[in-house]
Amino acid sequence: MSTLNKSKLAILIKDRMDGLVSKNSINDAISVICDIMTEKLSEGEAISIPNLGLLDMHTYHGHDGLDISTGEIQYVNPFERVKFVPHHNLMVLLNRKKSEFKKG
DSSP: OOOOOHHHHHHHHHHHTTTOSOHHHHHHHHHHHHHHHHHHHHTTOOEEETTTEEEEEEEEOOEEEEETTTTEEEEEOOEEEEEEEEOHHHHHHHHHTGGGSOOO
16 A cells, blocks of 8 residues: 655645745645644544545544453443545545556
8 A cells, every 4th residue: 555645745746836836845834734633633623625525533432342362351442533524526536536546
């Protein structure tokens, strides 16, 4: 699986903008965006990105679960994760592009 990190993203943006903006400036902008998103999500606010989707905090409730290594029932503490809910337009676009996706 390919991973897109901050550095790769900055290079892609710089190339798309034909080098008009420096990689350092793009890195700074990405950092600001990530900081704002982290702050909003940690405060319980959802982030809506038009035509892309919604980022929202989802709390998984505490529950009893089976530890498969020991066979014992153990309590799993509640935890939070960021959940992405894709926008309908994104799903339509991805479904149109399905044939271009590589399997494997």
